[in-house]
Amino acid sequence: MISRRGVLLAAGLSVLPSVLPSRAVAAPVIVKPLPDTDFIVHGTNAETRWEALRGTGSLTPVPKFFVRNHTSTPLLDATSWRLEIHGSGVARPLSLSLRDLRALPSCSVEAVIECAGNGRSFFTTQQGQTVSGTPWKLGAVGNARWRGVSLGLLLRLAGLRRSAVDVLPAGLDAEYVTGGVNLGRVRRPLPVSKALDDVLVAYEMNGEPLPPDHGFPARLVVPGWVGIASIKWLGSLEVSESALHSPWDTQYYRLLGPTYPADGTLVTSQVAKSAFELGWGAVVPAGRQVLTGRSWSPGGVRKVEVSTDGRSWRRATPVSRGGWTRWQVPWQATPGEHVLRARVDGQPDESPYNTQGYLFGAVVRHPVTVA
Numbered sequence: 390m391i392s393r394r395g396v397l398l399a400a401g402l403s404v405l406p407s408v409l410p411s412r413a414v415a416a417p418v419i420v421k422p423l424p425d426t427d428f429i430v431h432g433t434n435a436e437t438r439w440e441a442l443r444g445t446g447s448l449t450p451v452p453k454f455f456v457r458n459h460t461s462t463p464l465l466d467a468t469s470w471r472l473e474i475h476g477s478g479v480a481r482p483l484s485l486s487l488r489d490l491r492a493l494p495s496c497s498v499e500a501v502i503e504c505a506g507n508g509r510s511f512f513t514t515q516q517g518q519t520v521s522g523t524p525w526k527l528g529a530v531g532n533a534r535w536r537g538v539s540l541g542l543l544l545r546l547a548g549l550r551r552s553a554v555d556v557l558p559a560g561l562d563a564e565y566v567t568g569g570v571n572l573g574r575v576r577r578p579l580p581v582s583k584a585l586d587d588v589l590v591a592y593e594m595n596g597e598p599l600p601p602d603h604g605f606p607a608r609l610v611v612p613g614w615v616g617i618a619s620i621k622w623l624g625s626l627e628v629s630e631s632a633l634h635s636p637w638d639t640q641y642y643r644l645l646g647p648t649y650p651a652d653g654t655l656v657t658s659q660v661a662k663s664a665f666e667l668g669w670g671a672v673v674p675a676g677r678q679v680l681t682g683r684s685w686s687p688g689g690v691r692k693v694e695v696s697t698d699g700r701s702w703r704r705a706t707p708v709s710r711g712g713w714t715r716w717q718v719p720w721q722a723t724p725g726e727h728v729l730r731a732r733v734d735g736q737p738d739e740s741p742y743n744t745q746g747y748l749f750g751a752v753v754r755h756p757v758t759v760a
C-alpha cells in the first residue's frame with residue numbers, strides 16, 4: 390500500500406506535520422503480520438486458518454485472531470484518546486480518557502467474536518447459491534478473554550434516562566466509502582436492553598492491552614451478537630430517546646431474500662457452528678488419528694457429534710468449555726477421499742438463503758484425503 394506520505398511525495402508536495410491527520414497516522418491495512426500458515430487474506434480482512442488452532446488452548450492467541458476491517462487499522466494515540474458519551478438519553482454527558490476508563494471497576498468475560506458472514510462461502514460451494522460479501526470459510530471467529538468496564542456502569546455514570554432506547558457506538562477508523570458513497574464512521578445501534586445486559590467496553594484482550602488491529606485503545610464486546618456490534622477503536626457512544634440507525638442496521642446486516650420481509654430481518658445473534666482444526670482438503674496419514682475441533686453457539690454447547698463415513702454420527706468428547714467448546718474424537722483413517730462433518734445441538738443440513746450470505750449455520754462438509 391502506498392502511504393499518504395508516499396502519495397504526497399510522489400506528487401512533489403512537501404509533507405508538513407499539519408497536513409497529516411492528527412488522530413491517526415497512515416498504516417498498513419492490518420498492522421500485525423499475517424503469515425500464510427495462520428491466515429487467509431481477503432482484501433482488508435484476514436481469516437484464521439483452522440489448522441493453525443490445533444494445539445492451542447481455548448483462547449485464540451492474539452497473533453492468530455481474525456481481523457475484519459472496513460478500511461484500515463488506525464494507530465490511535467492513547468494519551469489524547471477520549472470516549473464521549475452523549476445524547477438525549479443521558480443527563481450527564483461524559484468524556485473519559487483511557488486513564489479514567491482504567492480507573493473504573495473492571496470485569497472480564499471470555500467471549501467469541503464472530504463475523505456475521507463467517508461461513509459465507511459455503512452458501513455457494515455447498516448450497517449452490519450466489520451471495521455478496523467476503524467469501525469467508527469458517528475462520529472469521531475467535532475466542533478471547535476481554536477485560537474492561539461494563540457498558541451498563543458507564544451509562545449509569547452518564548445519568549442514563551429511563552426513556553433512553555438506543556446506543557450508537559462509533560469507531561475512530563476512517564469513514565467507509567463504498568460504491569462512491571461515503572457511509573461515514575463504522576457504527577451500529579444497540580438497544581439499551583442489550584447495552585445494560587452483558588456488553589463491555591474492553592481495553593484488554595487475553596491479559597494484554599488491545600492490539601491496534603483489534604480496537605486499541607478500547608472496543609465494544611457484545612457477547613453472542615454478530616461481530617459488527619463489537620465496534621473497534623471506540624470514540625463515542627450516542628445515547629438516544631428515539632431510535633438510532635446507520636447503514637450497518639438498515640442496509641447491511643439484514644436478512645434479505647425471497648423468504649424474508651421486503652425490508653429484511655435485522656441480524657443480531659449468531660448461530661451455532663462447528664469446525665475441525667484441519668486445513669481445507671488436508672492430507673491426513675492413514676491409521677489411528679484423533680480429530681480435534683471446536684463448536685460454539687450463543688445458546689451454549691451441549692452435545693457435539695462427528696461423522697466420518699457420510700452416514701453415522703458419534704459423540705465427540707469435550708476437552709474444554711468456555712467461549713467455545715473444544716472436542717476430540719478418535720478416527721481410524723483409511724486411505725482415500727473422505728468428508729468429515731461435525732455438528733452441535735440442532736445444527737441443520739441447510740442454511741436459509743439470504744442475498745448477503747449472513748448466518749451460515751449448516752453442517753459443513755469438510756473434505757480430507759487420507760494418504
Ligand SMILES: Nc1nc2c(c(=O)[nH]1)N[C@H]1C(S)=C(S)[C@@H](COP(=O)(O)O)O[C@H]1N2
Binds near residue numbers: 456457504560602622
Ligand atoms: N470501528 C470498527 N469496528 C468494527 C469493524 C470495523 O471495520 N470498524 N468491523 C466489525 C466487524 S464486521 C467485525 S466481524 C469485528 C471483527 O473484530 P476483529 O477484527 O477484532 O476480529 O469488528 C467489528 N468492529
Ligand SMILES: [Mo]
Binds near residue numbers: 457504505506616
Ligand atoms: Mo463482521
